[in-house]
Amino acid sequence: MEVLAVFIFALLWDLLLGEPPGLVHPVVWFGKMAGFLDKRWERKSPLRDFLAGALVALIVVIFALALSLLPFYLTFPLNYALAVYLLKGSFAIRSLHEHVARTITGDIGEKRKAVSMVVSRDTRALDEAHLNSASIESLAENLNDSVIAPLFYFLLFGLPGALIYRAVNTLDAMLGYRNERYEYFGKFSARLDDILNFIPARLTVLLYLPFGGRKVLQHYRLARFKLNSDKPISAMSALLGVWLEKPGIYRFPGRTPENDDIGRALRVYWFIVAEWIGIVVLMLLLGVFPCLSP
Template sequence: MEYIWIFILAIIWDLTLGEPPVLLHPTVWFGKLIGFFDRHYKRRSPALDFAAGAFASLFVIAFAFALSRLPEFLPKWIGFALSVYFLKSSFAIKSLAQHVKNTIKEDIEEQRKYVSWIVSRDVSKLDRAHLNSAAIESLAENITDSVVAPLFYYLIFGLSGALVYRAVNTLDAMIGYKNERYLYFGRFAARFDDLLNFVPARITVLLFLPFNPRKVIEYWRKAKFKLNSDKPIAAMSAVLEVWLEKTGVYRFEGKEPTLEDIRKALKVYWIVVGEWIAFVFVSEIVKSFFVQ
């Protein structure tokens, strides 16, 4: 039952208090560690860069794993509280919704500023519709990264699964780019992140099925642009019946997205997240019977 209570309290923490202080956030620690390796390693050759990037990534992953085991060596209630804290740090439900809600601005320049905070693409020349699309895409994609995947790995591997996933996802966000600096140095992290997100991305799509099963499946089949990230975006496009597009990468057809569609996407988000929380909760209860 301990795993269930850790899960429940972590969810309550997220929905009421939000994110822990930046300096005390494990994700920030993971980022600083890989940043240290990134700054101090001078690129040499594809093979050496890949090896160095893999070593740095594995070091961060080992650190995340060690953190996850720390509560076991502390007095029971301190370890329990730390487990709640670490699990909460692995996912972000409330803050993701808030970041996307902030993009609902009538002033297009103000909207552009907030959208730039949640997407990696250059938003300086995006029109209103593409800004709306970018906000909705970010919300849909991050359902996997910020909610489904960390809790999926918690369900299977406990706290170690959740924290290791968060470390890998942070590595991908920081060095998993296909540019000159990170093409080889970040390749291990990027591929590991692809591997860990493969199942959760498809679970996320399944959570959209109750809205419009036929259309979600239709759009899912069209999502062949990316290995994982386009799957929940396709599902959100199908449910909202709007086009979602990252120019030159993917496009899912529909009507032009508006500010109101961002609001609708947030309503869909909360339902999908509710489904997943309920599933994990019930699964943990079933697990507890087998463990006993």
């Protein structure tokens, strides 16, 4: 019941208040630590860069673990207050909605700017349909990364699981690029993120099944482009009936995505979030998973 209380208060914080200020946000701490270490390593050779990148990932993960264990050494009510704060920092429901909602606009310039805040690709050359697609893709992928996966690991391993997952996901977002600077330095972080997201990405697809059934499964069979990230995108494409495409990497069939489809995607998002929250609460009530209490 203590773990359930921590989750409920963290959830209420997220829905009512949104994200903590940047300077005191755990994810920002992970990012700053990774960025600090990244800047101080001069690239040398593939093997050395890989080992250095693995060491950076290990340092950030150990920091996340140490942070998650702090509540266990505090007395009531500080232990619960810190546990709520740290758990809230591991997932982001409201802020994801807010960022994607800003892309619903008829002004192509404003849309391009808003979409650039939720995707890593260059939006300057994208037409309106591909901007709509990029927004919906980001929502679908981050539903897994920012909601399903951290709470999945919270169910399995308690607060340490949620924070370590979030640290690894942050490392991948910062270092997991296929370019000259990060090809080897970020490889360990990228592969570790792939491993941790393997089950949650497929669990996310299962959560779509009550709303899309056979069509979701048909699109899932087409998701062979990437290990994890295209799986939730395939399910969203199936449910909306629109094509979603990252040119040169993947494309799921359907009609052309329109501005209103982003709003439809957000409604789907809230259905999936509500379903997942219900499952998490039920699992905590039943004590199915060995969560660590604060």
